[in-house]
Amino acid sequence: MKALLQSVAVLLGRTPPRPTPEDISPRVREIHELQAMPMNREQIRDARAEMVSRPQTWRRRRWAVLIAVNLLFVLSYHLDIQLVEGALTGSRFVGFHMADVNSALQVMLAYRHVVLNLLIGVVSVSLLWWALGGRTFCSWVCPYHLLGELGEIIHLRLAARKLVKNHTFDRRGRTVLWLFFAVLAFVTGYTVYETISPTGILSRALIYGPGLALVWVVALLMFEIFYSRRGWCRYACPIGLTYGLVGVLAPLKVVHNIGQCHNDGACRQVCLVPHVLATTIRGRAKTMNTDLGADCTRCGRCLDVCPTSSLSFKFKGPG
Ligand code: SF4
Ligand code: SF4
Structure with missing residues (x-):
């Protein structure tokens, strides 16, 4: 219910709030710490180089x-x-x-x-x-x-x-x-x-x-x-x-998986509504998988440019 109200508030113009440490699951906190390590920055560079030739499917x-x-x-x-x-x-x-x-x-x-x-x-x-x-x-x-x-x-x-x-x-x-x-x-x-x-x-x-x-x-x-x-x-x-x-409770979502994400921000650079991708900013994801908010147009641009396939379409139950 909290996530739903937040999605509506962001749709109406609110800036997505930063999660408090208590909001973040222990597993995801571990991932945030791993992602801050220098080795992962090199992986991001490699992934970006690969990304250049990806088709805009x-x-x-x-x-x-x-x-x-x-x-x-x-x-x-x-x-x-x-x-x-x-x-x-x-x-x-x-x-x-x-x-x-x-x-x-x-x-x-x-x-x-x-x-x-x-x-x-x-x-x-x-x-x-x-x-x-x-x-x-x-x-x-x-x-x-x-x-x-x-x-x-x-x-x-x-x-x-x-x-x-x-x-x-x-x-x-x-x-x-x-x-x-x-x-x-x-x-x-x-x-x-x-x-x-x-x-x-x-x-x-x-x-x-x-x-x-x-x-x-x-x-x-x-x-x-x-x-x-x-x-x-x-x-x-x-x-x-x-x-x-109309789409606040829609069953078709774009879902972000923090386990694969390198927080490089390629998705936010191409998105019409980058505020729905706040969860891709380092330290902002609360759970392993996050449904993007109602303002997402399901255009698939973020899927096209994500070097690690951290974003995907999912057809879920309503809500
Ligand atoms: S895509 Fe069309 S309907 Fe949607 S916000 Fe732009 S002009 Fe409006
Ligand atoms: S599907 Fe389109 S609107 Fe939705 S987050 Fe990705 S780029 Fe943004």
Whole structure:
């Protein structure tokens, strides 16, 4: 229960707390002491050298799925095969109502009543994303995630040449924005967030053709490339927070094993949400195996770069 509440608190913006010595199991304490020995530093160097040629297996799989899902919407519309009707924000899949959880909440708040079709869609989609891990939606389906990853590659190249500098923000801002847009929908009767959601804008642009709203998406991308690495998804997007909450008790987890870990931090360098990997910092793991928190997007980047395979996907029981 404590771990669950901590996962929610970190999702909402809290900094992961350091464990007290009493929190750490005796076996894990021994491992922490071993990991601090100089010999292990050499092992890390060797492992890093090996890592350079590792293929980005999970990234490739994920990009393929993301493109395929979005293509399904596009082809379904243009070929009129009626497999999927609508866009990511709201659709029908072989007749079943599906609705993006965040959009549906906005609509119900704006209408101030529960719309039955939307409720069916929300329940179906919530169950699906709960089973798959919540924020799995972000990294495996959201079209802006792919754009953001490409922007991140450019940002990192520019940063390596010292042409740009990364600026960070307080992660609690995302929770404030989530509440702000929820209240705004309720007060104004309009789903204001939908007009600026890069997820919805891109999905609709792909299916129905580009519109003026794409200028906003380009502006966001420029902001991420030149000012703040993955700024939107890290610090602002209310959809990411909604799916994080959906996935708090998800059965699909990324699990960290301290027994294999060299604390070299390669995972934290590539992760969109490095706070979920606090357990990989030297001295921070409490138990042999730690489930990563709800903000983890299950993107698999950390699995791709970990030189010692200390991180893995596990399908566990709920909670
Ligand atoms: S945080 Fe928002 S924009 Fe980023 S991937 Fe998730 S839903 Fe898409
Ligand atoms: S912890 Fe790993 S799987 Fe989770 S978001 Fe970070 S890189 Fe992706």
